[in-house]
Amino acid sequence: MILSSSSSSTMMEQPSSYLESSGINAVSSDVLRSNILTRLDGASLAALSCTCSNLHSFSSEESLWKQQCSVTWPSTLDARVQSIISTFPAGHRTFFSDSFPFLGQDGVINLPPSVDTTELISAVDIFYKDEVIFSKVHVTETVSGWFLCSPMRVDLVEPKEMVSTKVSVVEQWEDDTWKSELEENLSLSWILIDPTRKRAADVSTRRPVSVERHWLTGEIHVRFSNIFLVSGKKKPSEEVEFTVTVVMAAFSRKGEEKAEVQIREVSLVAEDAEGKNLGGKGSLVILASAMGMDRRRFRVGREEEGKEKYREFKERKTAKSEMKWRPEKEAAMETAACWIAVFFLGFLLCFYLFIHKNMMAIMNKLMK
Numbered sequence: 001m002i003l004s005s006s007s008s009s010t011m012m013e014q015p016s017s018y019l020e021s022s023g024i025n026a027v028s029s030d031v032l033r034s035n036i037l038t039r040l041d042g043a044s045l046a047a048l049s050c051t052c053s054n055l056h057s058f059s060s061e062e063s064l065w066k067q068q069c070s071v072t073w074p075s076t077l078d079a080r081v082q083s084i085i086s087t088f089p090a091g092h093r094t095f096f097s098d099s100f101p102f103l104g105q106d107g108v109i110n111l112p113p114s115v116d117t118t119e120l121i122s123a124v125d126i127f128y129k130d131e132v133i134f135s136k137v138h139v140t141e142t143v144s145g146w147f148l149c150s151p152m153r154v155d156l157v158e159p160k161e162m163v164s165t166k167v168s169v170v171e172q173w174e175d176d177t178w179k180s181e182l183e184e185n186l187s188l189s190w191i192l193i194d195p196t197r198k199r200a201a202d203v204s205t206r207r208p209v210s211v212e213r214h215w216l217t218g219e220i221h222v223r224f225s226n227i228f229l230v231s232g233k234k235k236p237s238e239e240v241e242f243t244v245t246v247v248m249a250a251f252s253r254k255g256e257e258k259a260e261v262q263i264r265e266v267s268l269v270a271e272d273a274e275g276k277n278l279g280g281k282g283s284l285v286i287l288a289s290a291m292g293m294d295r296r297r298f299r300v301g302r303e304e305e306g307k308e309k310y311r312e313f314k315e316r317k318t319a320k321s322e323m324k325w326r327p328e329k330e331a332a333m334e335t336a337a338c339w340i341a342v343f344f345l346g347f348l349l350c351f352y353l354f355i356h357k358n359m360m361a362i363m364n365k366l367m368k
Helices: 005-020 029-039 042-048 053-059 062-072 079-085 092-099 145-149 177-185 280-292 303-367
Strands: 103-105 108-110 119-128 131-141 153-155 163-169 186-194 199-202 210-213 220-231 238-251 259-272 298-300
Touching: 029 053, 029 062, 042 053, 042 062, 042 092, 062 092, 079 119, 079 131, 092 199, 108 280, 119 259, 131 163, 131 259, 145 280, 177 186, 177 210, 177 220, 186 220, 186 238, 186 280, 199 280, 220 280, 220 303, 238 280, 238 303, 259 280
Parallel strands: 108 220
Antiparallel strands: 119 131, 119 186, 153 259, 163 259, 186 199, 210 220, 220 238, 238 259
């Protein structure tokens, strides 16, 4: 059977039209928006937007990224935070890009003399087994002399306040199982937002780098630490540490077998490699510079790497502290040795004089 030229051309065109209507293009935009894109997490949504122009257009819708932010960080639903995010270049998409993942930094941050940031907004969420147990937004002004000259510290819980978590524990809280339990199931995000520069960053490592029980109070101290290498114009490079500390305690009523976990402290502090608290001005410059750097310089922050960096930093910090105090220890030991020698020589002299006096008295009696 011989096909005409028109028939053959039609046969050739069919595969082309079939390919155009197959694959993701065959899915209607309504199904794509409501049943596919809404089920993806933020990282998957960002990756999908890079595949083609159509998906990039669909994946850039503000409602999708607003949903991603609210699910990932419930604190961003705060009205003030929503108002600030709306001023970002691409709204929630820019905010998510800045804040996810946490701010893991590899290179040196070159610090400017000063920054024009007037306030920092903290959006903090604590999760236990993927359920939010603490969520708060806190505004810190950064222009007063009190902030600029005082040590950097942001407290979210009042000294005598106890925040209920609705998390119940049994007797294993008194054993070592609490440590692995919290390390595996507790996570925290501390997003700092700079309204002036329209930037944001998560300064927490998401998973704890250290979980310890206080030897006196029995409270659990959970730490999330982020370490930066910074350099000024006239200063050599040095490491600084931003640490989030969560203090938790188990409270049980009389006659009840289970105890409720309460949060008694959630704080952010900044320290140098020697353990000295950084002032507000220096901390602000570091944070603003880190948030403003090209994001490509920041590696995707993996939780295990954050813990390993913290462990290495603690080792260097301990070694540096030992080197600093070694000359003073040696001087103190030399001083103590001198005093012991003087005391011993004085004792020998007194003993000699005592014996000499008695011997002279005996000799005089014998002479008589």
